[in-house]
Amino acid sequence: MRASDRMTQLPSSNGGSLPDALARTRSAIQPAMEHAVRRMNPDIARMASYHLGWTDTDGRPLDAPGGKLVRPALALLSAAAAWAEPEIGVPGGVAVELVHNYSLIHDDIIDGDTERHHRPTVWSVFGIGPAIIAGDALAVAAQQVLLECEAHGSAAAELLADATAAMIAGQADDIAFERQSTVSVDDCVAMCAAKTGALLGAAASIGAVLAGAPPATIGALRDYGGHLGLAFQAVDDLLGIWGNPARTGKPAGNDLRRRKKSLPVVAALAAGGDESDELRALVVGTPGAPVLDEAQVTRAAYLVEACGGREWARTRAKSHLDGALGALERVRLSPVPHRTLADLAAFVVDRES
Amino acid sequence: MRASDRMTQLPSSNGGSLPDALARTRSAIQPAMEHAVRRMNPDIARMASYHLGWTDTDGRPLDAPGGKLVRPALALLSAAAAWAEPEIGVPGGVAVELVHNYSLIHDDIIDGDTERHHRPTVWSVFGIGPAIIAGDALAVAAQQVLLECEAHGSAAAELLADATAAMIAGQADDIAFERQSTVSVDDCVAMCAAKTGALLGAAASIGAVLAGAPPATIGALRDYGGHLGLAFQAVDDLLGIWGNPARTGKPAGNDLRRRKKSLPVVAALAAGGDESDELRALVVGTPGAPVLDEAQVTRAAYLVEACGGREWARTRAKSHLDGALGALERVRLSPVPHRTLADLAAFVVDRES
Numbered sequence: 001m002r003a004s005d006r007m008t009q010l011p012s013s014n015g016g017s018l019p020d021a022l023a024r025t026r027s028a029i030q031p032a033m034e035h036a037v038r039r040m041n042p043d044i045a046r047m048a049s050y051h052l053g054w055t056d057t058d059g060r061p062l063d064a065p066g067g068k069l070v071r072p073a074l075a076l077l078s079a080a081a082a083w084a085e086p087e088i089g090v091p092g093g094v095a096v097e098l099v100h101n102y103s104l105i106h107d108d109i110i111d112g113d114t115e116r117h118h119r120p121t122v123w124s125v126f127g128i129g130p131a132i133i134a135g136d137a138l139a140v141a142a143q144q145v146l147l148e149c150e151a152h153g154s155a156a157a158e159l160l161a162d163a164t165a166a167m168i169a170g171q172a173d174d175i176a177f178e179r180q181s182t183v184s185v186d187d188c189v190a191m192c193a194a195k196t197g198a199l200l201g202a203a204a205s206i207g208a209v210l211a212g213a214p215p216a217t218i219g220a221l222r223d224y225g226g227h228l229g230l231a232f233q234a235v236d237d238l239l240g241i242w243g244n245p246a247r248t249g250k251p252a253g254n255d256l257r258r259r260k261k262s263l264p265v266v267a268a269l270a271a272g273g274d275e276s277d278e279l280r281a282l283v284v285g286t287p288g289a290p291v292l293d294e295a296q297v298t299r300a301a302y303l304v305e306a307c308g309g310r311e312w313a314r315t316r317a318k319s320h321l322d323g324a325l326g327a328l329e330r331v332r333l334s335p336v337p338h339r340t341l342a343d344l345a346a347f348v349v350d351r352e353s
Numbered sequence: 354m355r356a357s358d359r360m361t362q363l364p365s366s367n368g369g370s371l372p373d374a375l376a377r378t379r380s381a382i383q384p385a386m387e388h389a390v391r392r393m394n395p396d397i398a399r400m401a402s403y404h405l406g407w408t409d410t411d412g413r414p415l416d417a418p419g420g421k422l423v424r425p426a427l428a429l430l431s432a433a434a435a436w437a438e439p440e441i442g443v444p445g446g447v448a449v450e451l452v453h454n455y456s457l458i459h460d461d462i463i464d465g466d467t468e469r470h471h472r473p474t475v476w477s478v479f480g481i482g483p484a485i486i487a488g489d490a491l492a493v494a495a496q497q498v499l500l501e502c503e504a505h506g507s508a509a510a511e512l513l514a515d516a517t518a519a520m521i522a523g524q525a526d527d528i529a530f531e532r533q534s535t536v537s538v539d540d541c542v543a544m545c546a547a548k549t550g551a552l553l554g555a556a557a558s559i560g561a562v563l564a565g566a567p568p569a570t571i572g573a574l575r576d577y578g579g580h581l582g583l584a585f586q587a588v589d590d591l592l593g594i595w596g597n598p599a600r601t602g603k604p605a606g607n608d609l610r611r612r613k614k615s616l617p618v619v620a621a622l623a624a625g626g627d628e629s630d631e632l633r634a635l636v637v638g639t640p641g642a643p644v645l646d647e648a649q650v651t652r653a654a655y656l657v658e659a660c661g662g663r664e665w666a667r668t669r670a671k672s673h674l675d676g677a678l679g680a681l682e683r684v685r686l687s688p689v690p691h692r693t694l695a696d697l698a699a700f701v702v703d704r705e706s
Contacts, residue, residue: 139489147514157510161493172483
């Protein structure tokens with residue numbers, strides 16, 4: 001069977017299942033995350049706790065800690081896949097999660113987003129200046145967590161710094177693309193590989209680095225994570241246009257409304273022809289152009305699909321799922337975490353939110 | 354003689370003088386800084402080059418590279434003081450300079466400052482979003498430069514990450530103080546130690562770390578740098594009120610105009626009495642309060658001096674100069690760089706801009 005067909009398999013239930021791995025991740029990661037946040041200046045810790053969904057705006061604890069912890073789960077699984085105890089990956093999981101959240105806090109300022117997961121964003125509650133500082137604090141805390149590891153912490157810190165640098169370069173390209181009338185499909189894919197793929201590649205290999213795994217194992221896991229990131233982004237972009245608002249928590253067609261040059265849109269614009277031209281006239285605006293109205297969003301979604309953008313992104317998601325699963329076959333990994341990593345990749349492509 | 358009396362000595366001219374050290378720093382650091390910036394995304398590199406004074410807003414080269422490079426000079430001198438070649442400290446000097454500039458770029462956004470050294474700030478030229486990204490890129494590049502060092506790079510990266518975390522905590526306190534009506538002198542000094550002293554402490558010891566110097570040497574140099582930072586801040590705050598605009602490039606009384614709770618002001622407010630109360634009524638405002646007019650600035654400067662704030666800050670600067678010079682005597686340092694470090698401390702306290 002083609003590797004991507006596995007995406008329809010259910011997670012196994014023999015202790016290596018995806019729900020088990022995510023639950024195990026939370027119990028291992030949460031105390032370490034809280035330790036990292038408690039070390040911060042109280043004003044910063046309050047913003048970090050709020051952003052992470054632990055507390056409300058007044059610092060009162062919330063019932064259920066938020067976040068899917070996909071990146072920490074990858075870090076723990078990568079240690080286990082490299083035949084080590086998953087807990088070896090905990091500092092890596094914490095560090096990657098801190099970098100991920102630092103990028104979200106700064107991205108929300110950059111994009112002017114006032115809500116994330118139905119909650120006001122950090123900058124909209126605490127102000128832009130404090131939110132910049134909060135992001136900066138999370139970024140440096142990530143480095144500290146790794147550099148304090150006795151074994152292989154320096155190699156893990158270098159892996160994460162390189163991934164963070166790539167992520168930042170991708171963010172810069174993303175900003176630049178929004179101001180350009182034309183973006184090539186290749187440039188858009190390269191931007192996603194940098195913005196999303198690099199950090200997921202680090203997440204999926206940092207546990208193996210901390211376990212002192214051989215370079216081939218680390219490389220295979222990083223490639224798995226990179227493909228996972230691109231599959232994730234393609235699915236994210238599909239959900240941004242055709243996602244069910246009840247599941248995604250965002251209005252239908254949200255990305256089109258905001259004229260976002262997401263992968264399906266860029267592919268549709270590159271297709272050429274009358275419908276492609278109509279799409280360009282509809283969604284490509286100068287910076288500061290007004291959002292699209294409902295009728296325009298509906299028409300734009302039709303045009304993206306008519307120009308093949310929807311099918312292109314679906315094919316892309318599946319081929320990166322294949323790439324991710326193929327990377328896992330390149331080296332001999334511990335079988336149970338190997339299967340869970342495969343399940344996780346399928347879950348990412350199959351998700352509806 | 355008291356150590357602070359040395360501040361009136363002229364720098365020596367036997368190859369270890371301060372001007373020689375600064376010139377040597379520029380020729381060693383500039384190529385390494387350019388290498389670090391060239392690795393960045395082109396849009397980010399353009400903002401970094403502009404901020405560093407290498408290019409204008411359109412990316413055209415400027416004649417003379419800007420910046421005093423005090424922090425890189427400290428990094429090179431700390432390697433030399435620990436009996437190593439100064440060039441061992443180059444990656445440390447580059448990394449500290451990158452962190453310093455990242456903090457300036459973000460600080461200018463936070464403070465809403467539109468000019469720095471008579472040039473428009475990065476955010477005011479390129480926008481807030483791109484400026485956040487540029488700062489983030491410089492921060493992670495600093496870590497990369499150190500983690501790529503074969504010898505002792507990891508220890509240097511940890512030193513810098515800890516100093517950066519302290520700096521960020523100090524920035525958070527600084528923001529919080531601006532919103533408080535009362536700030537104690539102790540809290541204000543602790544904030545300065547974190548915001549300014551920690552990074553100078555790292556600058557003044559990172560070369561010794563990269564040279565593999567003993568912990569006592571590293572500790573003495575870090576303490577020297579921490580005292581230097583506090584002396585620097587006290588002088589900076591004096592110049593912010595009584596500096597000569599022709600020398601500082603800022604309007605006279607600039608900090609008072611902006612109601613900044615600088616060290617002399619906080620000391621004067623803590624003094625108590627009628628003049629202290631008058632000062633409080635004049636300069637302590639709610640966030641968003643209007644700037645002071647010329648007559649108010651003049652009166653506030655008089656009141657700070659009358660309440661002993663000016664003398665307090667001067668005494669403070671001198672006692673930290675003594676502390677810095679004393680720290681250098683705790684271990685056996687190479688004599689020529691030792692003398693240059695002492696000259697540098699005196700220069701910082703004696704400067705008029």
